Amino acid sequence: MTTRIFEVQDVRYCYERVVALDGTSLTVPSGVRVALLGANGSGKSTLLRLLDGLYFAESGVLRFAGEPLTEARFEDESFSFDFRRRVGILFQNPDVQLFNPSVFDEVAFGPLQLRWPPEEIRKRVGAILDALHIAHLKDRPPHRLSGGEKKRVAIASVLVLDPQVLLLDEPTAALDPQSQGQMIDMISAWKDTGRTVVTATHDLHSVEDIADYCFVFEAGRVLAEGTPSDILQDVGLLRRTGLLHSHRHTHPSGEIHSHPHQHHDH
Amino acid sequence: MHIPDGYLSPSTCAALYAASAPFWYVSLRRLQRALRSRLIPLLSVFAAFSFVVMMFNMPLPGGTTGHAVGVSIASIVLGPWASILAISIALLIQAVFFGDGGITALGANCFNMAVAGSLAAYAIYRVISGNCSIGSRRRVVAAGLAGYLSINLSALLAAVEFGIQPLFFRDAGGAPLYAPYPLKVAVPAMMLGHLTVAGVAEAVLAAGLVAWLQRSHPSLLRATAPNAPETNGAAADGWPAIRPLLVGLSILLLVTPLGILAVGSAWGEWSPRDFADPAVRRQIAAVSLHQQPPSIVPAGLQRLSAVWTAPFPAYAPPFLRSASFGYLLSATFGAGLILLVAVGADRVFSGRRGSG
Amino acid sequence: MGSHGFLEGSIQGFLRALEHALESEELARRNGLLQSLDPRVKLIGTLGLVLAATTSRRLAVIAALFALACLLAACSRVPLRTLMFRTWAGALTFTGVIALPAVFLTPGPLFWRLPLLGFPVTLTGLRTAAYLVSRVETAATLSMLLVLCTPWSHVLKALRVLRVPVVLVVILGMTYRYILLMIAAAREMFESRRSRTVGRLDAGQRRRMAVSAAGVLLSRTMQLSGDVYLAMQARGFRGDVYVLDEFRMDGRNWVWLALLIALGGAAVWAGRS
Numbered sequence: 095m096t097t098r099i100f101e102v103q104d105v106r107y108c109y110e111r112v113v114a115l116d117g118t119s120l121t122v123p124s125g126v127r128v129a130l131l132g133a134n135g136s137g138k139s140t141l142l143r144l145l146d147g148l149y150f151a152e153s154g155v156l157r158f159a160g161e162p163l164t165e166a167r168f169e170d171e172s173f174s175f176d177f178r179r180r181v182g183i184l185f186q187n188p189d190v191q192l193f194n195p196s197v198f199d200e201v202a203f204g205p206l207q208l209r210w211p212p213e214e215i216r217k218r219v220g221a222i223l224d225a226l227h228i229a230h231l232k233d234r235p236p237h238r239l240s241g242g243e244k245k246r247v248a249i250a251s252v253l254v255l256d257p258q259v260l261l262l263d264e265p266t267a268a269l270d271p272q273s274q275g276q277m278i279d280m281i282s283a284w285k286d287t288g289r290t291v292v293t294a295t296h297d298l299h300s301v302e303d304i305a306d307y308c309f310v311f312e313a314g315r316v317l318a319e320g321t322p323s324d325i326l327q328d329v330g331l332l333r334r335t336g337l338l339h340s341h342r343h344t345h346p347s348g349e350i351h352s353h354p355h356q357h358h359d360h
Numbered sequence: 361m362h363i364p365d366g367y368l369s370p371s372t373c374a375a376l377y378a379a380s381a382p383f384w385y386v387s388l389r390r391l392q393r394a395l396r397s398r399l400i401p402l403l404s405v406f407a408a409f410s411f412v413v414m415m416f417n418m419p420l421p422g423g424t425t426g427h428a429v430g431v432s433i434a435s436i437v438l439g440p441w442a443s444i445l446a447i448s449i450a451l452l453i454q455a456v457f458f459g460d461g462g463i464t465a466l467g468a469n470c471f472n473m474a475v476a477g478s479l480a481a482y483a484i485y486r487v488i489s490g491n492c493s494i495g496s497r498r499r500v501v502a503a504g505l506a507g508y509l510s511i512n513l514s515a516l517l518a519a520v521e522f523g524i525q526p527l528f529f530r531d532a533g534g535a536p537l538y539a540p541y542p543l544k545v546a547v548p549a550m551m552l553g554h555l556t557v558a559g560v561a562e563a564v565l566a567a568g569l570v571a572w573l574q575r576s577h578p579s580l581l582r583a584t585a586p587n588a589p590e591t592n593g594a595a596a597d598g599w600p601a602i603r604p605l606l607v608g609l610s611i612l613l614l615v616t617p618l619g620i621l622a623v624g625s626a627w628g629e630w631s632p633r634d635f636a637d638p639a640v641r642r643q644i645a646a647v648s649l650h651q652q653p654p655s656i657v658p659a660g661l662q663r664l665s666a667v668w669t670a671p672f673p674a675y676a677p678p679f680l681r682s683a684s685f686g687y688l689l690s691a692t693f694g695a696g697l698i699l700l701v702a703v704g705a706d707r708v709f710s711g712r713r714g715s716g
Numbered sequence: 717m718g719s720h721g722f723l724e725g726s727i728q729g730f731l732r733a734l735e736h737a738l739e740s741e742e743l744a745r746r747n748g749l750l751q752s753l754d755p756r757v758k759l760i761g762t763l764g765l766v767l768a769a770t771t772s773r774r775l776a777v778i779a780a781l782f783a784l785a786c787l788l789a790a791c792s793r794v795p796l797r798t799l800m801f802r803t804w805a806g807a808l809t810f811t812g813v814i815a816l817p818a819v820f821l822t823p824g825p826l827f828w829r830l831p832l833l834g835f836p837v838t839l840t841g842l843r844t845a846a847y848l849v850s851r852v853e854t855a856a857t858l859s860m861l862l863v864l865c866t867p868w869s870h871v872l873k874a875l876r877v878l879r880v881p882v883v884l885v886v887i888l889g890m891t892y893r894y895i896l897l898m899i900a901a902a903r904e905m906f907e908s909r910r911s912r913t914v915g916r917l918d919a920g921q922r923r924r925m926a927v928s929a930a931g932v933l934l935s936r937t938m939q940l941s942g943d944v945y946l947a948m949q950a951r952g953f954r955g956d957v958y959v960l961d962e963f964r965m966d967g968r969n970w971v972w973l974a975l976l977i978a979l980g981g982a983a984v985w986a987g988r989s
Contacts, residue, residue, distance in 0.1 A: 568927030
């Protein structure tokens, strides 16, 4: 009984003169965790912004639960509120997402815009801060947070609305290993909870933990798709799309050579 | 130039809050219409930029450094209305949070720098740059002059506000209650620092940034140059086309000392002998609100003061000479005239934009 | 001024601002008198006292207000050292230099003649200088106390009682947040330039360096404002903003509000000439 959350058909999008998406097509079923894999500039972040109704396709069709996502559709306040409530996006740079003077204000921003009653807002914000173990940061200004804390506050500000669809842009980028681990654990725990999660990443280590299905991007198009294990085995594909790297390193035998590899077991 | 609390009387402060208020209101209204929901992030982030740029120590010719206000570059990139608000917000945070500039004097600081500075910078930039191409050198020159002149206008307004305090506000024993120096001291003292240092810092920042934007982000210069051609057209940007503008420029340059003359020489009270007096000279240096007063050249000053004072007493209406309200009248008149020109220029340009 | 003076000068300025922000947050969390009051009470109270300090025509009244400010500081656990370095020293050197010539130049009854130089010191001149310096110090101390004892986000929300529009309250909060982000970015830029710069730079190079730093900051500014706009939209922002009013006035706050207003009113009354 899987329904389609997102349908993308032959979508094109350009920034001034650079083509970011060039005939992209894919489908995201409900309740599935999907990874968009690709090197920087392959168009996956742009696609996330289109999926969140922040940018609009120049040509092609984009549907959310059967509804076309167009600028005109978002003029309708009740549609817009409903969509914002159901779909949350985590930006790659948390400084963009934390624009309020304190952590509490930050997390309360979304509910306030959707005009929840004040009592409800206080209760929900308190609950989500507790759940993410950041209640002690409540009154902190954003510039007094570490990178990992900023990320967690950004997530709290998204999760406070309890969205059923999450769009994550490079959620582990620029985090220390411990925070990276916590982030991956959180996304892993969302498996089979009914949440739809779309993660844009070029980090192959964690793909199997955070995704049930993958799309590989290159130059604004979907080049391949499949389960994480299928994709990870296709070394030729990963190499071509810049997801694998080679550098010289020493093996225990003392041999020094270079070949494409992932740091799976390092 | 950030006036602290205690330099201006509450009534002066209230008057300048009242003078700024309509500009804030009109700017907010216009921007809400033009930017809609983009208003909040754009203004916030740009006000933050202005604030940080005010902290830059700009290296100036002659090995000194000075602080710019950033009002001219804000007007060039955002237009005068957004600049009025962005600079006012930056000044508010400086005053309230960092204690730089007073809370009661905030209206005065906003009027001098944000309102008058933005409108003057925008008008000067638009008049001089005309419709030359985005990449033209004329835009760099226009930005530099806009920066230099607008900061000096702001300083002049501040000096006039200081200078009228001792006229109106003295205690029972005759001691001035607020800024103690009369116009004839306050104006030259303020202007010296700004004509030589702060104005140059602002000009360097504005001209330098416009040149930088031409190379790296020409699209950011579009907002205030709607009809400018994209590419460098040699014919349009050559000297012949500039000539009429140079006339306009020279008139502007004439107006600046004239403005100082009108209020500074204060109907001939100011004699070059003042400048021979070491005490007065030191006083002038001290009253300059700039952190790094430049070295004073008494001879040059003496000549300058002679130039400024020479023609004036003859024209001065005698009934104003004694009346203290004459100072206020002339200052208000001068400031109003400059603002009127600025607003008028904006009208003309926005009208043209609308029809074109 | 050395060839790196402008880098040094700017970096020092950035560090001072960051330190100031840090210290205010620290003090605002302390357990003191002003910290325990409703931000709106503090805002109206301090504004009233600042106004009284600027209106007064009697030195004694300004001095009393200054003493009151010091008392409030002591009850709020604001160290005198902080006030001294943050406010008094700066205001004194700045305004002191400006007020000093007035001591000699204001006409009035001769009080004393400076030895050697022979400058006349007049009583009127002394009073003039005292007015300026005491007023500046008192107003600066009072307004600094408000900021040192109140988290910035609370100061902003308190502005709502003065009928400041919500849009402006939100903009001020966001501006402050991005000021600190950009100061950090600018500091990084200047420090990396300092470490890469060996030998003397000529004036033109220094100027280009400063201008390009400002340019990089400006282009980041435009990028940031676009991205922040998207992030706001993504959470339901449609142009009208809403803020949560968190403050509760209790009896104690009403008493303090009345007390501060009464003190301000008394000072205004006593300060008439």
